Amino acid sequence: MGAQFERFLEKYISAWYIPEIKVVDIIEIIIISVLVYEIMVWIKNTKAWMLLKGMLVLCAFILVAAIFEMNTILFLASHAIDVLAMAAVVVFQPELRRALEKLGEKNILSSVVPLDKKKESVRFSTETIDGIVRACFEMGKVKTGALIVVERAIKLTEYESTGIRLDCLVSSQVLINIFEHNTPLHDGAIIIRGDRIVSATCYLPLSDNMKLSKDLGTRHRAAVGMSEVSDALIIAVSEETGAVSIAMGGRLERNVRPERLTERLLDVQDRTVERKRLIPWKGRRKDERKTDK
Numbered sequence: 001m002g003a004q005f006e007r008f009l010e011k012y013i014s015a016w017y018i019p020e021i022k023v024v025d026i027i028e029i030i031i032i033s034v035l036v037y038e039i040m041v042w043i044k045n046t047k048a049w050m051l052l053k054g055m056l057v058l059c060a061f062i063l064v065a066a067i068f069e070m071n072t073i074l075f076l077a078s079h080a081i082d083v084l085a086m087a088a089v090v091v092f093q094p095e096l097r098r099a100l101e102k103l104g105e106k107n108i109l110s111s112v113v114p115l116d117k118k119k120e121s122v123r124f125s126t127e128t129i130d131g132i133v134r135a136c137f138e139m140g141k142v143k144t145g146a147l148i149v150v151e152r153a154i155k156l157t158e159y160e161s162t163g164i165r166l167d168c169l170v171s172s173q174v175l176i177n178i179f180e181h182n183t184p185l186h187d188g189a190i191i192i193r194g195d196r197i198v199s200a201t202c203y204l205p206l207s208d209n210m211k212l213s214k215d216l217g218t219r220h221r222a223a224v225g226m227s228e229v230s231d232a233l234i235i236a237v238s239e240e241t242g243a244v245s246i247a248m249g250g251r252l253e254r255n256v257r258p259e260r261l262t263e264r265l266l267d268v269q270d271r272t273v274e275r276k277r278l279i280p281w282k283g284r285r286k287d288e289r290k291t292d293k
C-alpha cells in the first residue's frame with residue numbers, strides 16, 4: 001500500500017511544477033477576472049452579444065471548411081478577417097465609446113458583488129406600474145400622445161443620450177406633465193430605468209417593418225423599432241385615437257386595456273423570471289398573436 005502510494009506520488013505529483021505564488025500574482029488574477037467579467041457583461045448588455053453569436057457561427061463555418069479542406073473559403077476567410085475587425089469597430093463605435101466612458105464612472109466592486117440581492121430581484125416597484133398605467137389611460141382619455149420606454153436587461157444609454165437627462169421618480173402626475181402639449185419635454189420618448197425617468201425627448205430608431213399597418217405613424221414605428229433593437233417594453237399612447245399600444249420583441253399589441261398593460265408590466269418587473277429568449281414574445285399565447293399589427 002505504502003509502495004503503491006509512493007509510486008503514485010512519484011508518477012503524478014513529483015512531475016508537477018508548482019510555481020511560487022506572490023501577492024502580486026493574486027492581485028493580477030483578481031484584476032484579470034474583473035476585466036473578463038466586465039467585458040462579458042458589456043457583451044451581454046449591448047449589440048455585441050449578437051456580434052459574438054455571429055462570430056461563433058462564422059468560426060464553426062470556417063472550422064468545417066478547414067476540416068474538408070475547402071481552400072477557396074479558407075483563403076477568403078483569412079483575407080476577410082482584417083476587414084471584419086475594422087467593420088466591427090465602426091459598427092460598435094457607440095458601444096465602445098460608452099464602455100470607455102463607463103470605466104471612469106463605474107463602481108466595479110458593487111457590480112461584481114451585488115450587495116442588496118432582494119432589491120436586485122425586482123426591476124421597479126408596484127407604484128411605478130400603477131403610475132405608468134394610470135398616466136397612459138388618463139392621457140389616452142384626453143388624446144395626449146406619449147411614448148414610454150421601460151428598460152429591461154439591455155441598457156439603453158445610447159438612446160438616453162439623444163434626449164434630455166432627467167432623474168425623477170415615476171408618478172402618473174410627472175408622466176402626464178411631461179407629455180403635456182407645447183411643453184419642452186413632450187416631444188419624443190422618455191426612458192424609464194427602475195423607478196426613475198432617466199431621459200426625455202429621446203429619439204428612437206424607426207422600424208422598417210413593411211408589414212406594420214399603414215395607419216400607424218412615426219410614434220408607433222419608433223415604438224416597434226426600439227423593441228426590435230432591445231428587450232425593452234415600449235408603450236405608445238396615440239394622439240389621434242387615445243389608444244394605448246405595447247411594443248415588445250418587434251411586435252405591436254394595439255389598443256390594450258389597463259389590465260393588460262398592468263399584466264405586461266408585471267411580467268417585466270421581476271428580473272429573476274427573465275425571459276430566456278432574445279426574441280421576446282416567442283412564447284405568446286395564441287390570443288395574443290391576433291392583436292398584432
Ligand SMILES: Nc1ncnc2c1ncn2[C@@H]1O[C@H](COP(=O)(O)OP(=O)(O)OP(=O)(O)O)[C@@H](O)[C@H]1O
Nearest residue numbers: 145187188189203204217218219220222238239240
Ligand atoms: N423616432 C422617434 N423617436 C421618438 N419619438 C418619435 C419618433 N418619431 C416620432 N416620434 C414622436 O411621435 C410624434 C409624431 O407622431 P405621429 O403622429 O407621426 O405618429 P402616430 O404613430 O400616428 O401617433 P399618433 O396616433 O399619436 O398620431 C412626434 O411628435 C414625436 O413626439
